[in-house]
Amino acid sequence: MELPKETIANLTTSRFRTGMAALVLILATTVLLGWQFEIEFLKRPLPGLVAMNPLTAIGFLLAGIALINLKNIRLLRVLSCLIIGLGLMKILAVTTGWYIPVDTTLFYEKLQIDLTQGVSNRMAPNTAIAFIFVGWVFFLRTWNRTPIWIIELITVLALLQGVLSMIGYGYNVPEFYGILSMFPMAVNTAIGFVILTFGMLVIQPMGPFLTTIMSKGSGGFMAKMLLPLAVFLPIAFGALQLYGEKQSFYSTEFGLMLIIVLVVMTSCIVIWRVATLINEKDRKQRLIESELEELNIHLEETVIKRTSEAIISRNEAQDTAKRLQESEKRFRALVENGGDAVVIVSAEGKPTFASGSTFGVLGYTAEEFLETDFSQIVHPEDLEGVQNSIMEAIDNPGTPVSGRASRVKHKDGSWRWLEATLTNLLNDPAVNGIVNNFRDVTDKRESEARLKESETHFRETLDNMLEGVQIIGFDWTYQYVNAAFTAHRGKTRKDLLGSTMMESYPGIENSKLFKVLKRCMSNRKSYNFENQFTYPDGEEAWFELSVQPVPEGVFILSIDITDRKKVEDELQELNTSLEETIEKRTSQLQESNKELEAFSYSVSHDLRAPLRAINGFSQMLDQQNSNQLDDNGKRLLSIISSNAITMGQLIDDLLTFSKTGRKELHQTEVNMHAMALEVLNEELHETPEKISCVNISSLPSVHCDPKLMKQVWVNLISNAIKYSSTVEEPKIRIWSDVEDGQTVFHVADNGVGFDMQYANKLFGVFQRLHSKKDFDGTGVGLALASRIITKHEGRIWADAELNKGATFHFALPSNKKREQESEVELNTE
Amino acid sequence: MENRIADLLLVEDNPYDAELTLSALRQKNLANNLEHVEDGAEALDFIYARGKFESRKGKPLPRLILLDLKMPKVNGIEVIEKLKADPLTKTIPIVVLTSSAEDPDIKRCYALGVNSYIVKPVDFEDFIAAIIDVGMYWLLLNKAPK
Numbered sequence: 001m002e003l004p005k006e007t008i009a010n011l012t013t014s015r016f017r018t019g020m021a022a023l024v025l026i027l028a029t030t031v032l033l034g035w036q037f038e039i040e041f042l043k044r045p046l047p048g049l050v051a052m053n054p055l056t057a058i059g060f061l062l063a064g065i066a067l068i069n070l071k072n073i074r075l076l077r078v079l080s081c082l083i084i085g086l087g088l089m090k091i092l093a094v095t096t097g098w099y100i101p102v103d104t105t106l107f108y109e110k111l112q113i114d115l116t117q118g119v120s121n122r123m124a125p126n127t128a129i130a131f132i133f134v135g136w137v138f139f140l141r142t143w144n145r146t147p148i149w150i151i152e153l154i155t156v157l158a159l160l161q162g163v164l165s166m167i168g169y170g171y172n173v174p175e176f177y178g179i180l181s182m183f184p185m186a187v188n189t190a191i192g193f194v195i196l197t198f199g200m201l202v203i204q205p206m207g208p209f210l211t212t213i214m215s216k217g218s219g220g221f222m223a224k225m226l227l228p229l230a231v232f233l234p235i236a237f238g239a240l241q242l243y244g245e246k247q248s249f250y251s252t253e254f255g256l257m258l259i260i261v262l263v264v265m266t267s268c269i270v271i272w273r274v275a276t277l278i279n280e281k282d283r284k285q286r287l288i289e290s291e292l293e294e295l296n297i298h299l300e301e302t303v304i305k306r307t308s309e310a311i312i313s314r315n316e317a318q319d320t321a322k323r324l325q326e327s328e329k330r331f332r333a334l335v336e337n338g339g340d341a342v343v344i345v346s347a348e349g350k351p352t353f354a355s356g357s358t359f360g361v362l363g364y365t366a367e368e369f370l371e372t373d374f375s376q377i378v379h380p381e382d383l384e385g386v387q388n389s390i391m392e393a394i395d396n397p398g399t400p401v402s403g404r405a406s407r408v409k410h411k412d413g414s415w416r417w418l419e420a421t422l423t424n425l426l427n428d429p430a431v432n433g434i435v436n437n438f439r440d441v442t443d444k445r446e447s448e449a450r451l452k453e454s455e456t457h458f459r460e461t462l463d464n465m466l467e468g469v470q471i472i473g474f475d476w477t478y479q480y481v482n483a484a485f486t487a488h489r490g491k492t493r494k495d496l497l498g499s500t501m502m503e504s505y506p507g508i509e510n511s512k513l514f515k516v517l518k519r520c521m522s523n524r525k526s527y528n529f530e531n532q533f534t535y536p537d538g539e540e541a542w543f544e545l546s547v548q549p550v551p552e553g554v555f556i557l558s559i560d561i562t563d564r565k566k567v568e569d570e571l572q573e574l575n576t577s578l579e580e581t582i583e584k585r586t587s588q589l590q591e592s593n594k595e596l597e598a599f600s601y602s603v604s605h606d607l608r609a610p611l612r613a614i615n616g617f618s619q620m621l622d623q624q625n626s627n628q629l630d631d632n633g634k635r636l637l638s639i640i641s642s643n644a645i646t647m648g649q650l651i652d653d654l655l656t657f658s659k660t661g662r663k664e665l666h667q668t669e670v671n672m673h674a675m676a677l678e679v680l681n682e683e684l685h686e687t688p689e690k691i692s693c694v695n696i697s698s699l700p701s702v703h704c705d706p707k708l709m710k711q712v713w714v715n716l717i718s719n720a721i722k723y724s725s726t727v728e729e730p731k732i733r734i735w736s737d738v739e740d741g742q743t744v745f746h747v748a749d750n751g752v753g754f755d756m757q758y759a760n761k762l763f764g765v766f767q768r769l770h771s772k773k774d775f776d777g778t779g780v781g782l783a784l785a786s787r788i789i790t791k792h793e794g795r796i797w798a799d800a801e802l803n804k805g806a807t808f809h810f811a812l813p814s815n816k817k818r819e820q821e822s823e824v825e826l827n828t829e
Numbered sequence: 830m831e832n833r834i835a836d837l838l839l840v841e842d843n844p845y846d847a848e849l850t851l852s853a854l855r856q857k858n859l860a861n862n863l864e865h866v867e868d869g870a871e872a873l874d875f876i877y878a879r880g881k882f883e884s885r886k887g888k889p890l891p892r893l894i895l896l897d898l899k900m901p902k903v904n905g906i907e908v909i910e911k912l913k914a915d916p917l918t919k920t921i922p923i924v925v926l927t928s929s930a931e932d933p934d935i936k937r938c939y940a941l942g943v944n945s946y947i948v949k950p951v952d953f954e955d956f957i958a959a960i961i962d963v964g965m966y967w968l969l970l971n972k973a974p975k
Contacts, residue, residue, distance in 0.1 A: 601931055605899055608928040611951045613845035619953035620852055641953065648951030652930075 013202040013214070020199025021067035027192050028060035052186045053123040059086055059131050060192050066138045067199050073142050080142070083135030090128035124185040126161055130193050133158035137200060152207025155200050161185070162193030167235060171242050218278050218285075225277075229270055237262045339440075343369065344433035347426055352433050361418070361440050363411030379407035379415065386420075393422035393434055405441055417442040468543075468558040471550065474521060476500040479552055490536040516547055517554055524549040530561065593662060604655045608648060615644035646778075653780035656711075657765065660787055665705045672745065673699035675706070676734055679713040687721055697735035702743055702812050708788045715781040716747045716808050722775055723806065724751030741814045742794070748807035753800035762798055785810075836862040836968060838891040840872040840908065841926075842900045846949065850895070850926075853960035859968055864891070869903025872896070873911055876918055890921055893967045896943075898927040898934060906934075909941045922973065924963055 031052045033039065066079040133154050140146040140154070165185045185193075201210050213223040240262075241255040250258065335342050336356035344353040354369040364372060378386050382404075389403035400423045407415045420438035425431035462469050468485030470478060478496040486493050491504060501508050501517075508514050516527050527547040534540050541562040548555040618640045626634070676696060684694075717732070724730035727750055736745045754762070754769045761767045763786035768779040789796040789810050800806030837859070841847040847865055854860035866872045871881065872894070878885035894912075898905035905925065912918040924945040925938050935946050947963065950956050 601929065604930065605928045608949070608951055609843050609846060612849065612928070612949060612953070612956065613843075615951055616849040616953040616956060617845065620849070645952050 013204065013206075017199045017202050018068060020195050021064045024060050024067070024192055024196045024199070025064035027188060027195070028057040028064060031057040031188065032061075052189045052192070053127070055086060055090075056123050056127055056131075056186070056189050056192075059083055059127075059134075060196065063131075063134050063138070063196050067196070067203075070141065070203060076138055076142050080135045080138035083131050083138065085135075087128040087131030087135060090123050091125060091132065094125050094128070124189070126165070127185050127189055127193075130158045130161040130185075133161070134193075134196065134200070141203060148205055148207045149209075152201065152209050155197055155207070156209065158193060159197035159201070162190045162197060165190030166194065167238075170235070171239060218281060221281065222274055222278060225274055226270060229266070233266055234259075234263060340437045341439070343436045343438075344431060345436060346433050361438065362408060362416070368411075377409040379409070382406035389420070389422055390434070393424045397424040397427055399423065405445060408438075416440050417445050467560070468556075470556040470558070471552055471554070472501065472517065472556065473553040476502065478504070485558065513545065516545075517556070520547045520549055520554050530565075531558075596658070596662070600655050600658055604651060607651050611644045611648045611651075615641050615648075618644070650778050650780075653778045653784070657780055657784050657787065660708065660711070660784060660791075663705075663708070665708070665791060667703050667705055669701050670704050670706045670709055671699075671701045672709075672736070673701075675710055676713055676717070679710060679717050680732075680734075683714065683718050683721055687718075687725070692729045693731040695731070695733040695735075699734070699736050699745065700743055704792055704812060705788075708791070712785045712788050712810065715785040716810075719781065719808070720747050720749040720751070720806075722751075722777070723753075723770075724749040727751055739811065742811040743814065744809055744811040746807055746809050748805060750805040753802045753804050753806045755802055756800060759798065759800075763796065836892045837864070837964070838872065838875060838894045839863060839865045840867075840869065840894065840896045840900070840905065841865065842867050842897060846897070849953070849956060850960055853957040854964050856957070857961050857964060859961075859964040868900045869905060869908040872908050873903065876912065876921075890918065892922070892973050893964075894921055894923045895926050895963070896923055898925060898929055898938075906937060906941070909938060909943060913942045920973075922967055922971070924967065926960075926963070 032054060034051075035054050035057075062079045062083050066076055066083070069075050069079075137151055137154050137158070140151050162185075166187070169187045169190065201207070202214075206214060212219055213227060214220060215223075237259045241259045244250050244258070245252055245255045338355070338357050339360070341358040341361040342353075342355040343351050343358065346352050351370050351372075351374070354364075354366040356366055358369045359365050362369070362377075374386075375383060385404050386406050389401055393399075393401040400421050403420045403422065405417045405419045408418045410416050417440070418438045419441045420436055423435045423437075425435055426433060462480070463482050465482060465484055469480070469482040470485055471480040473479045477498055477500050481493055481496050483493075486496065496504055501514070511531075512529070513531055516529060519525070520527055526549065527545075529545055529547075531543050531545050532540060533543055541560060542565040543558040544561045546557040546559075548557070618637045622629070622634060622637045622641075629637070673696065676699060680694060680696070717734075720732045721730070724732065729750075731750045733748045734746065736743060738744070752770070752774075758769050761769065763782050764779075765783040766779040767783070768777060770777075786796050789812075792812055794810055794812040796808070796810040798806060798808040837854075839847065839850060841850065844867075847867075851860055851863070851865070854863065864875060866875055874880035875882045875885065876890065878888065896905045896908060905927070909923060909925075912921060912923065919942070922944045923942075924947060925943050926947050926949060927934070928949050930948045938946050945963070947959055950959060
């Protein structure tokens, strides 16, 4: 356990204490010396007075030592016990009457000699008591549990002992310094105790009494001022009174009153003075305080500012430190993990550092690489280049030197193309070497080679194209022109490249081409257009231009379309002439058709008249001159007649046939069923033959020309009736079905049929498969029907069996198809 | 015989056709009062009693005209036009008797207002029948306006 350390503030008290202790020690020592060497002055300051007992001197010695060595607890305890012990023993001796000659042990003989009033110098009992007090205080100081005020109190008691003795000697009142009839305390002992207790009072921690007195405030100030007065004035007044009394200046009562008055007066004066001083002090204090407060505020502000600045700068410093740390980490990581390998080589050419990324580039770990001789792994052909680069780097410190790509052997034996950048940083203390960054560019070289190939390929393609290619930069200069372009232009590639369009072809700003180019340059859109161009030799040509935006500017593809234009023009002319021709032909055809019409008209009309005459007159002859004609004659006449009739029929049929061919189809929805029935009725009505059975199934409507279609029905049905007229029970059946999207109609009879061998002749004009003798007819009917059906883009065919019957079929394409096809034919009517 | 009263006017340029027609009509005794002219001009002269037929002035108009279309000088169409345009003559029944079966002709004639259009058949018998039918109908059966 250690006592509280003494602070610098307590240095004063400490020094004071030490000073007191020293005085005490000196006193004690001198007394002892006096006893030893029998120096009277030292033993007793005034002759006739009691001298300090040697034991007392020893006690003082011990106390002095203790006062100095407050830190050593053990020593303090020992000393305090000794001091208490010697005091206690004396008291015991006094109170119990035992013989304890402790105070006469030392200097026994001398003591015997030195007698005062017949008594040798013994330790006074009050001295012993005082020593007990002193020792007790020292002991309690080692024992921190004791409240300070108790310690102080005891110290003060000890002090009072001394003071009392001193006052007694001063007043010459022996009762003060001697108890009973016991030995009195020597004056130097009393002084010694006063000094000692003064020194003890200021031991830290100080008691409440001392603390208040010693405080710096007004209280302390007052105490410091008043205490001496409070002590000395009464003593002085007392002395005064005693003196006056002794001298019988005044009576005891007077003397007492005097004291009281003096005390009261001086007290009041003192109080007044002190109060004034304190007030003054206070005023000053307040002034200072306010100044201080201002200063404080200012200070606080400054402090706050400084503090925050300090914090900021501290934070900044922390940040900087952190960033620096992170930066270092980052750079380290970059170097270690980057794609480039970083190697630092010393001035002698030995590698001093290799980054972890070296492994990725060359397959060597950093450690392995440091062992490798670089010149061993560089390709012999590239070694010289590498060495030159190194020399260049050395010659240009601080400047990065890029070397050509060189082949270096990877750890696995393969050759890699590396590109390196060397920087001579030998002068940089942080690096102290040549920094070599190198990376694998094998792939890059390959792709560069391929790119070059590709570029060459494209360039060649462009160069050899038949079409002209120009690439114009944004500044209107020719960036590229191919051979096809420069041919016929009167300029070579050299002339054009680098110069602007305006320079090469003055006046081009006015051309349409220029305007289009301008637009393309600004809005980056493509344009296609045809442009006429006059060659330097005056020849005119047409080009189709395709203008495209490209990163370099504008790309113009020009295709020579002069020939095409020529052909187009020719075609145009041809078309025009063709149209003219067509018109001519059409009108010609129309003309000829008209002529044909007229012709057939007159044919029909004019041919019939003579026929009528032939027929009529031969009939008339037969009627009017029948009696002159024999049977043969009559027969001859009938032959003439019938032939004429036949001829008439032929003419009719032919006319109809030719007319049908020229006629336009007026198509509409026709109810075939109704039409067939109508035709059937008409035909049956005309012919006297009775048909025993006619069977018509439901027939659909089709899209066709009704007039012409009726003709077909007439032909087919009349044929069916005609050729089944020879049979017992003629039967006719008509039905339809759908085959392959076409509507097929069938007309079957059970008549004579025909020989399928000659089926292909059925529909020919004037072709008959039966003689006129058997069946009347001109052979035009079926041809007509066939023509009509063909006109409708249908199909007509028949099959039969001799003497069993015949079935005629005709198919018409479905409505949809028919509608899609154009029906306009030349109108010849 | 210019001043003869004629019920029937036959306008036919073809002599053979004319003879046949007459022969047919005679069979039914319809040719008693028949005048035959050979072209449209003469037909008009007859109707209007001029030229050759001046003497016909005041004579009544024929009750039937059998008219061929194809004739020289003035053809049948023109005759029809002329007659139908004239209120005096437009009521005379006209039967076109011609070899032409051409549609436009038929249409035109009807448009002009002919009463009948018959194509001369080549077959004599048919021809006769046709003539007789026509004659019988128009001269005997039909009531002409006065």
